[in-house]
Amino acid sequence: MISVTGLTKTYGETVAVDDLSFTVQPGVVTGFLGPNGSGKSTTMRMILGLDRPDDGSITVDGKAYRELAWPLREVGALLDAKALHPGRSARSHLKSLAESNAIDTKRVGEVLELVGLDSVAKRKVGKFSLGMGQRLGIAAALLGDPQILLFDEPVNGLDPEGILWVRTLLQDLAKQGKTVFVSSHLMSEMALTASNLVVIGRGKLLAETTVENFIASRTTPTVRVSARNLDALDAALRRKGASTTRESDHLLVTEMAQEAIGEIALDQAIALTELTQQSASLEEVFMQLTAGEGEYESGAVQ
Amino acid sequence: MTTSIIPAAPLASKFTHAVRSEWTKIRTIRSTWICLGLAVLFAVGLSILVPSLVAHHWSTRSLADKANYDPTSLPLVGVGLAQLVIGVFGALVITSEYSSGAIRTTLAAVPRRGILLGAKATVLGILTLVVAELITFTSFLVGSSVLLASGGRTISGNESLVQQLTSTHIPVATLATPGVAVAVFRSGLYLTLLILIVLGIGFIIRNTAGTIAIFVALILIVPAILGALPQSISRPIIEHMPSSLGTAMGSTHARTTDYAGTLLNPWAATLLMVVYAAVVLLIGWFMLNRRDA
Missing domain, CATH: 3.40.50.300 (P-loop containing nucleotide triphosphate hydrolases)
Known part of the structure; x- marks a missing residue:
């Protein structure tokens, strides 16, 4: 030790x-x-x-x-x-x-x-x-x-x-x-x-x-979901209490488990094209935690 | 929690193991044998060259030159050149560890600084003593053979100064001449004490170029600068500097003269070299203990 x-x-x-x-x-x-x-x-x-x-x-x-x-x-x-x-x-x-x-x-x-x-x-x-x-x-x-x-x-x-x-x-x-x-x-x-x-x-x-x-402790479980009728799915999930973020061709869903999202989609007869549990990498958590703690920080390329 | 099953080790045991390790380290580096080989070569080479020149010009030398002539010191003239190579070797033994970063590996293995410094000084000291005695006895035997071959005549050691001054043949000492064998031995001891001083400087400076620069300044440059000053000022300083102590240690004369002035009694010179080496190594140990590696 x-x-x-x-x-x-x-x-x-x-x-x-x-x-x-x-x-x-x-x-x-x-x-x-x-x-x-x-x-x-x-x-x-x-x-x-x-x-x-x-x-x-x-x-x-x-x-x-x-x-x-x-x-x-x-x-x-x-x-x-x-x-x-x-x-x-x-x-x-x-x-x-x-x-x-x-x-x-x-x-x-x-x-x-x-x-x-x-x-x-x-x-x-x-x-x-x-x-x-x-x-x-x-x-x-x-x-x-x-x-x-x-x-x-x-x-x-x-x-x-x-x-x-x-x-x-x-x-x-x-x-x-x-x-x-x-x-x-x-x-x-x-x-x-x-x-x-x-x-x-x-x-x-x-x-x-x-x-x-x-x-x-440092990440919120997020589910990535896509469907043909993304707007309908978004509205249905929100009604059931999920928080969603709309990306170009998919939704990022928090505060709702993968299973529950699948059941809601079934109820609404929406065909899912993707349903994935997003796991934050240690890399991302670390980058958040140590942001500004490095001795040398690289700036954006101009 | 794991409990340590390693038995406690007495300091003496740690020291002997550190010595064994340092011996493996010093003998497995090629530069060790290159430096020591060069030191032998330079010393013996110069001890052939200079005595043959001096013997050749003996009859035309001034009385002052003849009075200053020391039949023990002359064949040991190569020691003066060997000391430069020996000094560089002494510096490298420790500064190469600093330049490569190996000192951190060494200190992780032997974290007690005093044990490490003591083991290094012991291994370097014993190795140098053996090689230095080889250098001084070979130089002396070769150099005095050259003198004899150039018309010199063996002395008994009881000759008066007048006899030396009036002799038409250059006087030649042998190891059997009273006081000569011990002077040749002391000359090897000088090289050994000198390398320990350089080792100490290396522990303080930790840099090859800096350590060698200080060593060369001490042996060559400072005595030369002091030599340009009035003798009343320079003489007492010069006679206490390592290079003069080296000449004194390789002499049978209780009080002989050098180009720049008087020399100390050979045993007083030996003692002073021991004190120098001890003081420099103590400072080195003190700094090794305090500084980050």
Whole structure:
């Protein structure tokens, strides 16, 4: 479990993380969402004791990171896949990490095989592609078989097969009872991978909930319906208490379930050409929630 | 909530594992062996070249030159060149971690800053000591062989200054000459302490170009500028600067003279280098502890 309490960090005039508190539970994948520049990476660096908070505290399994006996055996992290010496081979890099934390060096071969890099283990990591670098970073995180895992944007640079592999891996790790904390600015990816969410914008906590609740609490269930005689259907639905919005060739109906709409259409002998439950995507909810919270906002094209 | 099953680790155990890790890191980078190989090559090369020139011109040298002549220091002349390569190596060991970002991976694995800095200094210090002693003893043996081959004559070490001044053959020391073997050893120790100073500067500056610039200024530029000032001002400063301490450590003379003035007693010079290295590394540790990685 990771507990963050009242975490604050400023760089000069910029407040990167502002009184942030949340906990990350074991056994599930927790997504850490926020636009670019919202403080995700800064928070992750502070969890690993790399940056010092100005205020607040972080504990991993009840202890400060610097106090862990063998940190790599308790917390595995992928922060920046390129944060390694380009002149060293993948195997030597992992061997040095294993030795620093009294991890059996047999694990080096095991994790290289696990991430599919065993054939390039002797190649210099400077020659690795972004995707290979990510795999090596994941191998390093898994080296000490830790109970807590942090991944900062792990699917960056991966091909579709690699993305699927990471998604499955994260869920498998969570199923083993591990604490899995994954940051991303890609909501669609988190919708598929995570069960819990910690959402931040401009360093502040915006939401800490499950993916389901996050969507349900912030969207109104909407049904999209079309018919040959759209005007008659619109009038009938309104009479029965639904709110409708007329679009070019269909209606968006709220405050009425899909089933009820079908029955009304049958009563009125109106043939439906479409009747679909609209589910708001995590993306849309996130965009609404973080509107104006990004560090850089793009304007409309003139 | 998961309970930690990792047993507590004593600091000594953390330190030995950090040392093992740093040793793997330093030996698996090609630039380590390129730098150390170049240092050996430069030192031995210069220790062939300069003694042969000095021996050739011995008979025509002034009395002052002959009085300043130190048969131990001359074959070690290549150490002066080797120290530049050694310094660059010492800088790269830490600044390459900062330029690549690898320092964050390192600190996540070894979050106790003192242990990390201590392990790095230990590995770098021992590796450099071994190579530096190879450099100084090889340079000395090669350099004094060149002197003998150029008409030099072996001394017993009990000769008076007058004998040295009037000798028609350039005096040559051997490792058996009193005080010589230990001076050659001290010269290797100088390179080791110097690289630890550079390592400390690297931890403070965290940037390759900046660290090397400060090192070169310390070894070459500042002594040259001070040399242009009146001796009453420059001499006390120069004799306490690392490059002069290096000359003093590689000398048998209790108090010999250099181009710019006097040198400290060899053991006092050694002690001062130890103090410099300790102070710079302590500042480096202090800043490593306080700053964000």
